[in-house]
Amino acid sequence: MKRKDTRGDRLDRSAYDRALGMLARREYSQRELRTRLERAGCDEDESESALRRLQTQHYQDDDRFGEMIVRARVGQGYGPARIQAELRSHGLGDAPIRVLIEGAGVDWEVLAAAQLRKKYGIRPVADYAERGKRAAFLLRRGFSAATVRIVTHSEVGDPGD
Numbered sequence: 001m002k003r004k005d006t007r008g009d010r011l012d013r014s015a016y017d018r019a020l021g022m023l024a025r026r027e028y029s030q031r032e033l034r035t036r037l038e039r040a041g042c043d044e045d046e047s048e049s050a051l052r053r054l055q056t057q058h059y060q061d062d063d064r065f066g067e068m069i070v071r072a073r074v075g076q077g078y079g080p081a082r083i084q085a086e087l088r089s090h091g092l093g094d095a096p097i098r099v100l101i102e103g104a105g106v107d108w109e110v111l112a113a114a115q116l117r118k119k120y121g122i123r124p125v126a127d128y129a130e131r132g133k134r135a136a137f138l139l140r141r142g143f144s145a146a147t148v149r150i151v152t153h154s155e156v157g158d159p160g161d
Contacts, residue, residue: 031091082142
């Protein structure tokens with residue numbers, strides 16, 4: 001029984017077929033697809049044509065990709081600054097990012113408080129150093145300083161209350 005040379009098959013695939021195959025597995029931003037096609041050795045003009053065709057056919061959509069990232073990162077407990085930075089790294093513009101984050105309908109204070117409870121339990125803040133530690137945790141997760149201040153100062157048993 002003769003085996004097919006799968007490597008040769010991969011080399012003959014068009015940029016459109018490659019991109020469609022990638023999109024069949026998961027969502028990609030236009031920038032990601034362009035980079036992956038470039039790394040695969042596809043011609044730049046052919047890649048651009050393939051990307052336009054995929055967008056026209058609604059197989060690739062940066063807004064849909066952004067919505068997926070926002071949902072996933074909110075579910076993982078990340079704040080808006082972290083989500084915004086990730087979307088920017090995928091090539092989305094500031095205006096669409098703002099629309100996606102505002103459209104998510106997330107109460108960032110509630111999400112930040114939930115992240116604190118998940119990490120530290122219901123144990124009250126013991127001192128200012130502990131409050132700073134908790135604030136730094138939330139800041140690293142992408143919550144705004146205003147949100148962090150509200151959440152860390154609203155905990156029961158705060159020193160200075």
